[in-house]
Amino acid sequence: SVRNLGLEKIANTVRFPCKFSTSGCPLNFHHADKTEHEELCEFRPYCCPCPGASCKWQGGLSDVMEHLKKIHKSITTLQGEDIVFLATDINLPGAVDWVMMQSCFDYNFMLVLEKQEKYDPAQPTQMFYAVVQLIGSKKEADNFVYRLELSASRRRMSWEATPRSIHEGVVVAIQQSDCLAFDSNAAQLFAENGNLGINVTISRI
Amino acid sequence: SVRNLGLEKIANTVRFPCKFSTSGCPLNFHHADKTEHEELCEFRPYCCPCPGASCKWQGGLSDVMEHLKKIHKSITTLQGEDIVFLATDINLPGAVDWVMMQSCFDYNFMLVLEKQEKYDPAQPTQMFYAVVQLIGSKKEADNFVYRLELSASRRRMSWEATPRSIHEGVVVAIQQSDCLAFDSNAAQLFAENGNLGINVTISRI
Numbered sequence A, B: 001s002v003r004n005l006g007l008e009k010i011a012n013t014v015r016f017p018c019k020f021s022t023s024g025c026p027l028n029f030h031h032a033d034k035t036e037h038e039e040l041c042e043f044r045p046y047c048c049p050c051p052g053a054s055c056k057w058q059g060g061l062s063d064v065m066e067h068l069k070k071i072h073k074s075i076t077t078l079q080g081e082d083i084v085f086l087a088t089d090i091n092l093p094g095a096v097d098w099v100m101m102q103s104c105f106d107y108n109f110m111l112v113l114e115k116q117e118k119y120d121p122a123q124p125t126q127m128f129y130a131v132v133q134l135i136g137s138k139k140e141a142d143n144f145v146y147r148l149e150l151s152a153s154r155r156r157m158s159w160e161a162t163p164r165s166i167h168e169g170v171v172v173a174i175q176q177s178d179c180l181a182f183d184s185n186a187a188q189l190f191a192e193n194g195n196l197g198i199n200v201t202i203s204r205i
């Protein structure tokens, strides 16, 4: 059939508003670029930052803390730039998450420790992933550095990086080992009575 | 049959010399304790410290450096307390070892990076293990701390520990993840053009 090049040309120049325009995004895009922008759009609603897929809450950044206090009441919050995140019973089987909040510099940070089972037939093991996210935008997160440290007699392991924004989340960071990652053998070097203490230090840069 | 308790009592009190008595060990042991001592005996000959099982050399501690210079000529030596161990082509498939020597404080340290394949059916990956051993006894090794650091833009991973003595070797340390351990995803964060630079710092304590 005959293509209507005139119409195609018009369609290619038309710009469409971002789907989050009602949330305040002022930008318009060509059809081909719209989806990519919408993934990064700062007006995209924030999802619940708790690990796991069970909580479907979404809302604005300013509503996140209220949601956590109301629905995720059991999460501990510690005050200060330099705290210890104590993950208890790390040797219990299965995939598990530990979560904690850290308040400092007038911000709230969420610390996540995730345990995954690895099924290498030669040597089944577990991997642990620890990462820090900021209850804030990516721009705000770029102003900080977090440091995670495991220490024991004559051994120390550490990881420093920029916190993730909860807008981005930690799933990709964990998939890419872009975080403190260690296996269960290493965990035994640092755990005491099955509990693992992770030193968390937040700095402004 | 009748047991000769008198003879048994005598056998249990007899002490036998350590099998390395000809190498200088002055100690004697009850039969039950002899094997355990011999594994730890400081007069046990030193094996070649190079990773892999192919070199069967054994000798005294004072002969190790000469053996390395004569038989393992291709190993690079860097001078100094703070150096960069450059492991090239880390993405080539298969299990591989990288080895380097570092000279400082009038001692020689051997740096080992080992890559292993992990066959988790869900997600086959590779694991890297980096560890430092001292060309020296365990007593001498306890006077030092080594630090390994990987760094990239806005990320840093580190490990600090006492070096192993080559008398003990690094196989157990690697099996127990008692070293700097990271997977290939993490390696990509720090590698440039397929080459990985590890900062190695040795300190006296």
Ligand SMILES: [Zn+2]
Pocket (backbone or CB within 6 Å): A018, A019, A020, A021, A025, A026, A027, A037, A038, A041, A042, A043
């Ligand atoms: Zn937008």
Ligand SMILES: [Zn+2]
Pocket (backbone or CB within 6 Å): A048, A049, A050, A055, A056, A057, A067, A071, A072
């Ligand atoms: Zn929630």
Ligand SMILES: [Zn+2]
Pocket (backbone or CB within 6 Å): B018, B019, B020, B021, B025, B026, B027, B037, B038, B041, B042, B043
């Ligand atoms: Zn002996």
Ligand SMILES: [Zn+2]
Pocket (backbone or CB within 6 Å): B048, B049, B050, B055, B056, B057, B067, B071, B072
């Ligand atoms: Zn050799």
